[in-house]
Amino acid sequence: LKTREEIRSAVLAGIAKVTNRSEVVLADHESFQHFGLDSVDRMSLLMEVEDLLGATFGDQIGPERLKCISDYIDYIQQPDSESKTADAPHA
Amino acid sequence: MMSIGIQQIGCYRPADAVNVVERGRRLGISPEFITSKLGFRKLLQRAHGEDTSDLCVKSFEDLLGRGPLNLSQLGCLAVVTQGPDGGGIPHTAAVVHRKLGLAAEMAVFDISLGCSGFVQGLSIMCALMAREGIGSGLLFTADPYSKIVDPEDRNTALLFGDAATCTLLSDRPRFEVGRCLNWTQSSTSDAIRAGIDRRLSLDGNAVYRFVARTVGRQILQCVEAHQIAREEVDFFLVHQGSRFVVDAVRQSLGVCPEKVPFLAADTGNTVSSSIPLALEMCWELPLKRVVISGFGVGLSSATLMLKGDATV
Numbered sequence: 501l502k503t504r505e506e507i508r509s510a511v512l513a514g515i516a517k518v519t520n521r522s523e524v525v526l527a528d529h530e531s532f533q534h535f536g537l538d539s540v541d542r543m544s545l546l547m548e549v550e551d552l553l554g555a556t557f558g559d560q561i562g563p564e565r566l567k568c569i570s571d572y573i574d575y576i577q578q579p580d581s582e583s584k585t586a587d588a589p590h591a
Numbered sequence: 592m593m594s595i596g597i598q599q600i601g602c603y604r605p606a607d608a609v610n611v612v613e614r615g616r617r618l619g620i621s622p623e624f625i626t627s628k629l630g631f632r633k634l635l636q637r638a639h640g641e642d643t644s645d646l647c648v649k650s651f652e653d654l655l656g657r658g659p660l661n662l663s664q665l666g667c668l669a670v671v672t673q674g675p676d677g678g679g680i681p682h683t684a685a686v687v688h689r690k691l692g693l694a695a696e697m698a699v700f701d702i703s704l705g706c707s708g709f710v711q712g713l714s715i716m717c718a719l720m721a722r723e724g725i726g727s728g729l730l731f732t733a734d735p736y737s738k739i740v741d742p743e744d745r746n747t748a749l750l751f752g753d754a755a756t757c758t759l760l761s762d763r764p765r766f767e768v769g770r771c772l773n774w775t776q777s778s779t780s781d782a783i784r785a786g787i788d789r790r791l792s793l794d795g796n797a798v799y800r801f802v803a804r805t806v807g808r809q810i811l812q813c814v815e816a817h818q819i820a821r822e823e824v825d826f827f828l829v830h831q832g833s834r835f836v837v838d839a840v841r842q843s844l845g846v847c848p849e850k851v852p853f854l855a856a857d858t859g860n861t862v863s864s865s866i867p868l869a870l871e872m873c874w875e876l877p878l879k880r881v882v883i884s885g886f887g888v889g890l891s892s893a894t895l896m897l898k899g900d901a902t903v
């Protein structure tokens with residue numbers, strides 16, 4: 501199971517990659533949309549987080565449900581989460 | 592076995608078009624998003640009363656203007672479309688065949704595929720022609736989504752344009768057609784669908800996920816199968832779904848932007864026509880290897896290598 505900090509770091513790293521920034525500072529409850537991520541950016545972020553955590557989110561989860569870092573933490577850490585984590589990121 | 596490939600491409604780009612920024616403003620979508628993510632300035636629109644077969648005929652007329660064509664040698668004709676004339680009976684290919692006044696001794700059929708249709712259609716037609724010893728054939732693409740797009744639907748109204756192409760296949764090709772790699776992920780086929788009401792619905796997230804996870808991998812498999820480096824490919828002409836879709840494929844390939852051009856800013860996503868339109872735009876270049884990859888409805892993807900003689 502991923503820790504809160506692992507998930508937070510992955511999301512921030514994902515945002516940095518999607519927005520081409522070297523560093524991102526974002527509070528857990530600050531919305532991605534408010535931060536300037538559009539719908540395509542948020543979908544790209546979801547896949548970046550999958551890669552970074554070695555996880556596969558279910559087809560039913562989309563960026564409309566993952567609006568901030570806290571949403572990622574809550575979703576991935578919930579006991580019946582659809583996400584499946586692997587040892588290594590996707591090839 | 593005969594070597595069948597692409598000899599020439601005729602195109603039809605309707606004169607009418609929707610201004611994407613203006614439509615987007617009405618739908619509350621920012622010009623910045625349209626420019627940076629969708630990448631479309633115009634969406635081509637068929638004229639009032641112009642049906643799918645009419646678009647095909649116009650693309651055939653353009654083909655005729657590009658060089659001599661012996662109609663008596665044509666042995667097959669296919670139309671890639673999921674937006675047929677009328678209710679689909681007779682098949683649109685038969686309507687096109689009649690409008691062109693072609694000979695009766697031909698195989699004439701529709702291929703029901705979307706954005707992967709040109710690539711899969713090439714594979715089907717080349718196999719048919721080689722097996723049956725057919726020297727020349729026509730592969731049309733025409734899927735005027737203006738028939739099924741709701742102009743008030745934010746998910747689809749800023750994406751699709753109307754166009755048609757007519758590809759002349761022959762045993763005297765400019766481009767030989769390599770083996771086709773196919774993938775069908777029918778578990779998420781509802782991501783692009785038109786129901787009984789004939790209105791298009793699109794789950795952009797599911798399609799984006801499919802493209803990002805599948806298409807780049809398939810293209811790299813194609814390159815590896817030809818035992819060359821990706822840098823030796825002149826162009827990767829991928830389905831022009833939108834700028835961000837093309838960018839997503841390019842990123843998964845790890846090549847420079849020039850290798851994976853976005854060429855649909857002034858047409859829109861023309862479904863199965865987007866790749867032949869792009870190929871026609873590159874026709875005058877001395878190309879040796881072009882990888883084409885179509886993906887979309889199904890969800891499906893198809894990829895193959897075109898080998899050119901590098902002369903024009």
